[in-house]
Amino acid sequence: MSETKKTESRQMTGAAMVVQALKDHGIQHIFGYPGGAVLPIYDEIFQQDTVQHILVRHEQGAGHAAEGYARSTGKPGVALVTSGPGATNMVTALTDALMDSIPLICITGQVPTHLIGNDAFQECDTVGITRPCTKHNWLVRDVNDLAKILHEAFYVATTGRPGPVVVDIPKDVQFATGTYHPPRKNDVHVSYAPRVKGDAAQIRKAAALLASAKRPVIYSGGGVINSGAEATRLLRELVGATNFPITSTLMGLGAYPASGKNWLGMLGMHGTYEANMAMHDCDVMLCVGARFDDRVTGRPDAFSPNSKKIHIDIDPSSINKNIRVDVPIIGDVAHVLADLLDILKADAKRPDLKPWWAQIAKWRARNSLAFKKNDDVILPQYAIQRLYEQTRHLDTYITTEVGQHQMWAAQFYGFEQPNRWMTSGGLGTMGYGFPAAIGVQVAHPDSLVVDIAGDASIQMMLQEMSTAVQFNLPVKIFILNNQYMGMVRQWQQLLHGNRLSNSYSEALPDFVKLAEAYGGVGMQVTKPGDLDGAIEEMIKVKKPVLVDCHVATLENCFPMIPSGKAHNEMLLPAEANDEATAAAFAGGKALV
């Protein structure tokens, strides 16, 4: 096809439109799994080589891989699956992307239009099922609507607060011929117009509050990373210009460098003491692209009781949802921060922050992430620390599954850049990390991509090893194997009388053999002294590698805000003996 035809409308089949739209939106990789209702699209994919299809082994894997691809590139991820089970298997990934605001375009096949509602083979109500777990979805009934809907899908997924969308295309619509038009600049949805520019009066109010703050804190989130490189740059400039301390949510790690002098560490349930105490005692809080999640706030009625709160968010529904704020600013982080900085830089008179930093220094001195050294068994914290030390100077991307290992990774792996850390924050999806790592590796073939995993989580999506081997993706799986669903076990110990109901991973597979069976490389390490060598070897091998790292089985993840407690009632590791733990946890007393 000649270049001149690119901007013109032309006739083609629905299946060809899908591939053409992907090309027109600059999509180079899609993740998917074929089936009856998408065969016409797969036929089109076969006959071109602009868009590369990565064949996964389970549709959920396609969704998470597309999420990892999206988060590590800032571009939308695309998944293609069939009707019925293909679509229902995507539900977890869609929900995950919705909770974590990941731009994900999922194209599903559907049974032919005349069979919809007939309980046809592999039929399900895809738009009905995915309605609550997408930002928007469409069932395409006419091939002449397809081009418009596909372009709209990209627009909706990637603008405003990003999120997943589903385009459900019946097989007869894929076969039918209609008019395709390329995306147009003014091709916007009539009723959807997200606001990016913040209200000037509100920004002035925020600036005045910040300029008068004696005990300020910046609480940043995933919205900064979603907003893009400019938002990260401006956030760092804001910290530099004001000397405010900064903490971040799990999703926001990397926006401000972990090595930066104003960094307090992550906040929330397993955040650092200094971050949570600063949140509790601050007089002005600047929340940038975060949503006051319950893992962050602890007890909401005791959350930062004496502060004025400023909240920057592109999604109006995030404002005053959990915590009432004083100055809401609806808009894109980069736009709002730029305006805010202009005002703050013009007026450099600000209260002395020395007493506040002195207080923070005292909290830091509690050393809330401390753990005892052990020469006999590998402590999980130590394992992450060594992994960090040996990969920090490399071009590294980290993904995780969900549980204790995830929190230890967040605590002990320092992120210097955004888009380097992919984890399932909102939904908490075990099985996210490995397919996400595959997506990251597809986008960054020469980088080091490590999935920090647990022995339970990894088994939820381990079949994707086959994908990694097929596409020569040298992803690394680093399992902190404690033979438990560690976080479940920790909660059972702390809250349910140490009755470890179904949290022991009995009959764990031989992970080394399993990796080898797939054609990857398996390694096992059990002694602290062998750890560095194993990590070095893992990095060196240019193949998918699984490291089965045996760690202390009963280690708990601290510090921790016990349930129903406030930020200033944290339990620190040094104090977490049985009695203190029992006292800190409601209901735990009778049970220890």
Added chain:
Amino acid sequence: MDKQTNEQPASAYFIEERHDPNETHTLSVLVQNEPGVLARVIGLFSGRGYNIESLTVSETERNKHMSRITIVTTGTPMVIQQIKNQLDRMVPVYRVVDMTLTGHSIERELAMVKVRSKGDARVEALRLADAFRARVIDATTESFVFELTGNTDKISQFEALMKPLGLVEVARTGVAAITRGADGM
């Protein structure tokens, strides 16, 4: 085992009772009339645990494919605000207007009320219907169907009055609302 004396049961979540008083609000929602749009709105309410007291929907601007949904809902002020924000961010929603907050809106509901009675009760039903400016739209020798428009309170009151006079059943449309004055939403 000891009885737990703590307020909070052993839970990963903070369990709290809210004591803010509930308010009733009428929301007008202008939406793109595309397939499934009503399911989206209703799904939002059920999925997030909001109340629907009444809901009416109809296409109001055919050439622009726009429908107007009027929802009467109850919740704490924070929840009401959240409902409006959640509605407003939906892709096919153009605008959400809180008719209760605008302060000068008119709300009407239509009801058809079937009453079966004889003798004095029948006469009394007809007399009350007249007082409420209800119209008789069907009659047999032992029944009436009244048509009545008004705000929710008026219709509920009429319904209550008809109960001892042989009320059989009621069909209500739910609330439609519009602002006073020259400007549209």
